[in-house]
Amino acid sequence: MSVKRLIWAATALAGGLAFTAPAMAQAQNSLTIVREVDSDRYDPHRSTARAASEVLFMLADTLVSLDHDMTSIKPGIAESWTVSPDGKVYTFKLRQDVKFCDGKAMTAEDVVYSIKRWIDPATRSPVAWRAGPVEDIVAKDAYTVEYRLKAPFSELLYQLTQSFAVVIDKANVDALGADFGVRGFNGTGPYCWVDWRPRNDMRIRRHDAYRWGPPIYENRGPAHIQEIVWRIVPEENTRLAAVLTGQSQATQYVPYSGMAQIRANRNLRIVENQAAFWTYFIGFKVDKAGVDEEAVRRAIVMAVDQEAISRDINFGETEPAYSYIHQAATDWNKAIDQRLIRTNVTEANRILDAAGWVRGADGFRSKNGVRLSPLAYGFTGSTWQKLMETVQGDLRKIGVDLRIQLFDATVAWGKLATQEFDMFGMSFPYITAGDALNLYFRSTNAPTPNRMNWKNADTDRWLQTGMTAVSDAERAQNYGQVLEQVHEAAVWIPLYHEPMKVAATSRLAPFKAHNIYGCGFYKGLDLRFTR
Amino acid sequence: MGVHLIHRAVLSIPVLFGVLLLGFLLLQLVPGDVAQVIAGPQATPEVVAQIRKDLGLDRSLVVQFFIYITRVLQGDLGYSMINNTPVIHELAEAIGPTAELMLACLIWSVPVGIALGTIAAVYRGHALDRIIIAISVFGVSMPVFFIGLMLIMYVGYHWELLPFLGRAGPIWTLDGLAHLALPSLTLGLIFIGPVARMTRTAALEVMNADYVRTARAKGLAEHTVIIRHVLRNALIPVVTLIGLQAGYLLGGAVVTETIFSWPGVGRLAVGAILARDLPLAQGSILILAVSFIVINLIVDVLYGILDPRVGKR
Numbered sequence: 001m002s003v004k005r006l007i008w009a010a011t012a013l014a015g016g017l018a019f020t021a022p023a024m025a026q027a028q029n030s031l032t033i034v035r036e037v038d039s040d041r042y043d044p045h046r047s048t049a050r051a052a053s054e055v056l057f058m059l060a061d062t063l064v065s066l067d068h069d070m071t072s073i074k075p076g077i078a079e080s081w082t083v084s085p086d087g088k089v090y091t092f093k094l095r096q097d098v099k100f101c102d103g104k105a106m107t108a109e110d111v112v113y114s115i116k117r118w119i120d121p122a123t124r125s126p127v128a129w130r131a132g133p134v135e136d137i138v139a140k141d142a143y144t145v146e147y148r149l150k151a152p153f154s155e156l157l158y159q160l161t162q163s164f165a166v167v168i169d170k171a172n173v174d175a176l177g178a179d180f181g182v183r184g185f186n187g188t189g190p191y192c193w194v195d196w197r198p199r200n201d202m203r204i205r206r207h208d209a210y211r212w213g214p215p216i217y218e219n220r221g222p223a224h225i226q227e228i229v230w231r232i233v234p235e236e237n238t239r240l241a242a243v244l245t246g247q248s249q250a251t252q253y254v255p256y257s258g259m260a261q262i263r264a265n266r267n268l269r270i271v272e273n274q275a276a277f278w279t280y281f282i283g284f285k286v287d288k289a290g291v292d293e294e295a296v297r298r299a300i301v302m303a304v305d306q307e308a309i310s311r312d313i314n315f316g317e318t319e320p321a322y323s324y325i326h327q328a329a330t331d332w333n334k335a336i337d338q339r340l341i342r343t344n345v346t347e348a349n350r351i352l353d354a355a356g357w358v359r360g361a362d363g364f365r366s367k368n369g370v371r372l373s374p375l376a377y378g379f380t381g382s383t384w385q386k387l388m389e390t391v392q393g394d395l396r397k398i399g400v401d402l403r404i405q406l407f408d409a410t411v412a413w414g415k416l417a418t419q420e421f422d423m424f425g426m427s428f429p430y431i432t433a434g435d436a437l438n439l440y441f442r443s444t445n446a447p448t449p450n451r452m453n454w455k456n457a458d459t460d461r462w463l464q465t466g467m468t469a470v471s472d473a474e475r476a477q478n479y480g481q482v483l484e485q486v487h488e489a490a491v492w493i494p495l496y497h498e499p500m501k502v503a504a505t506s507r508l509a510p511f512k513a514h515n516i517y518g519c520g521f522y523k524g525l526d527l528r529f530t531r
Numbered sequence: 532m533g534v535h536l537i538h539r540a541v542l543s544i545p546v547l548f549g550v551l552l553l554g555f556l557l558l559q560l561v562p563g564d565v566a567q568v569i570a571g572p573q574a575t576p577e578v579v580a581q582i583r584k585d586l587g588l589d590r591s592l593v594v595q596f597f598i599y600i601t602r603v604l605q606g607d608l609g610y611s612m613i614n615n616t617p618v619i620h621e622l623a624e625a626i627g628p629t630a631e632l633m634l635a636c637l638i639w640s641v642p643v644g645i646a647l648g649t650i651a652a653v654y655r656g657h658a659l660d661r662i663i664i665a666i667s668v669f670g671v672s673m674p675v676f677f678i679g680l681m682l683i684m685y686v687g688y689h690w691e692l693l694p695f696l697g698r699a700g701p702i703w704t705l706d707g708l709a710h711l712a713l714p715s716l717t718l719g720l721i722f723i724g725p726v727a728r729m730t731r732t733a734a735l736e737v738m739n740a741d742y743v744r745t746a747r748a749k750g751l752a753e754h755t756v757i758i759r760h761v762l763r764n765a766l767i768p769v770v771t772l773i774g775l776q777a778g779y780l781l782g783g784a785v786v787t788e789t790i791f792s793w794p795g796v797g798r799l800a801v802g803a804i805l806a807r808d809l810p811l812a813q814g815s816i817l818i819l820a821v822s823f824i825v826i827n828l829i830v831d832v833l834y835g836i837l838d839p840r841v842g843k844r
Binding site: 032034040041048124126178179182183197198199200201231232233234235237238241242244245247248411413414417448 | 564567570575576578579581582611614615616621624680683684687688691694695696697789790791792794798799802806
């Protein structure tokens with residue numbers, strides 16, 4: 001073959017491939033969602049990854065649902081419920097038309113089985129505590145479930161909206177054994193399991209009989225879209241390009257750097273939910289030399305420029321945080337709005353001077369021979385590296401020498417359970433004040449997740465009272481006191497709240513973004529192609 | 532020839548054992564804890580310890596390796612720790628796409644590389660030669676991820692000519708071929724450089740040989756001389772190079788597969804190592820090593836065809 005002919009052949013091949021471009025346009029009834037990571041499995045009791053919850057919300061249902069405002073509890077497969085005056089017994093009346101994907105009718109027995117499996121020690125669910133102090137769960141009749149608690153648990157309904165509380169099918173779990181949530185899953189959700197290829201894609205198909213969607217959706221079922229493909233694309237620029245070229249029609253995983261480009265594109269839009277309950281913060285170990293002084297912690301928090309972090313690192317796409325939980329979250333204490341620590345480097349320097357921390361020749365402060373040089377642990381990856389470096393720069397301005405050590409996510413959790421560090425970086429999803437506070441500030445939760453070693457009798461008492469409160473007012477009041485106390489003590493440096501931003505093609509009808517456990521699509525019932 | 536091949540195959544058994552041992556030890560060095568991955572961030576230390584025990588991670592390294600080797604010898608590569616699927620099943624799923632990618636890359640880049648190298652040799656010292664050398668140097672020195680991202684940016688995004696998201700189907704479907712185009716182009720572009728350079732060098736050496744002069748003296752047309760006499764002998768070192776480069780190509784495939792979400796062994800290996808999924812990572816490494824050995828065997832066979840003296844040794 002002569003060189004000339006070779007070149008012709010190559011040109012022809014390239015041309016031929018170019019003609020296939022129109023073939024890339026998808027059939028209008030399939031939606032591809034690209035995301036960064038996959039779950040290890042899709043077993044609601046063994047998977048704590050957001051990646052698992054995203055799909056489980058579509059494959060299965062919960063007793064109650066959470067509205068788009070992230071605070072209102074709405075019916076799910078329970079059409080109504082009552083709570084006993086002492087707050088210990090919840091009685092759920094189930095809908096009678098709910099069916100699993102395999103056509104079997106769902107009854108109270110299935111609900112009882114699902115929740116009992118969740119809290120069974122043999123299941124070893126890392127999130128069993130979310131079900132509350134259960135005494136027993138019984139099926140009073142085919143459509144009535146009685147949820148009995150040892151003590152009132154004011155978070156219960158919120159926790160029951162989570163993907164860990166979905167109803168599963170015992171026969172399916174028994175049949176699949178260790179392959180449950182790996183090779184199959186029988187749920188009652190708007191979509192049914194088709195095929196999962198780990199780290200590649202998850203295919204789910206519309207559940208045609210579905211009519212029992214939560215009232216938060218215009219469409220109660222069946223879903224409009226025939227098939228959803230959750231495709232894993234680890235590279236963020238590839239995800240962005242996939243959205244820009246229409247190979248993915250919706251995703252919440254586009255890098256901040258690409259948001260402006262998407263907004264400028266007529267064929268795309270960003271759907272936002274401002275009720276952002278995913279917060280990034282750096283915590284202090286309150287008993288380690290240097291940062292054990294409240295004045296030092298206050299000065300450090302004051303030195304950090306949250307405004308700049310959101311503007312420069314996150315392209316203005318996040319909300320600077322001065323509070324430990326979002327101010328729109330249930331039970332936030334509005335009384336402390338005005339007392340939150342704001343950026344003020346001059347004042348921070350004054351506080352440290354007054355506290356006797358003297359700058360040395362190198363510009364860093366020390367007192368009684370102790371150098372103000374806290375060690376921070378965090379996760380590798382561009383997010384935390386940039387955050388930590390920025391904070392390090394901010395702290396130099398007040399003579400604090402921050403040392404940083406970052407670990408891979410698989411090691412970091414173990415490292416963060418030790419007492420080796422003075423500060424740590426973390427981000428977390430939550431639904432209410434109680435959800436966040438009970439996790440991080442209970443004495444019994446040290447050394448992890450209470451990595452601050454915050455041990456305070458008042459806090460514990462208020463948390464317990466709040467958790468077992470029977471009225472909303474009592475709960476809010478107790479949690480409010482904890483919020484005030486820990487904000488005053490400057491235990492964390494809040495960095496930013498990450499809002500939910502879904503990038504979607506304009507061919508999709510308008511829909512609302514959700515934010516439950518950081519999942520933007522929730523049940524996806526209102527997703528519909530208009531053209 | 533057959534004896535020679537069998538001899539080579541037997542020799543590769545200790546190599547494979549070494550790969551298994553080294554892979555096993557290297558994975559111990561990778562920071563991380565699979566039990567922690569499975570348990571998730573909010574798990575108590577007790578839960579993590581229990582999961583570790585379930586997976587047999589609490590036993591000594593020697594015991595773990597011994598159990599592993601015994602299983603492999605029985606053809607059992609174990610189960611993925613993360614999602615409990617048989618490793619052999621996962622590998623079987625992934626090997627096809629990788630083979631497809633390799634084939635699609637070699638099928639165009641090797642001929643193009645050889646053609647460019649030959650042209651450069653024929654026009655030695657001319658501007659054309661300089662241009663081809665420049666292209667080769669560019670190809671050799673460009674990181675594969677950069678080429679991939681550039682192609683996605685221009686061909687995939689700006690001009691919207693080709694898809695770049697995963698695999699759509701087998702190579703013989705139009706859709707499958709379209710999805711394969713960019714990854715194979717990316718991988719091929721890093722391969723052209725070395726092949727072209729090697730071909731040029733080898734062809735230049737051969738061009739001055741006596742038998743080439745004889746061929747010309749017989750009055751053969753120039754292109755016959757180049758293709759029949761020069762190339763046939765110049766290709767021997769090129770084939771060697773291709774064999775040696777195959778390892779590099781597998782490495783490039785890891786990156787390419789990641790960028791293009793191509794569901795191959797390379798991507799599987801990366802995912803498994805990142806997730807600390809030991810059996811799966813081991814399996815992927817084993818498959819990559821076996822591929823390497825197989826490619827080298829193929830190179831040996833090609834040697835025999837190109838240079839009949841090899842088989843007679």
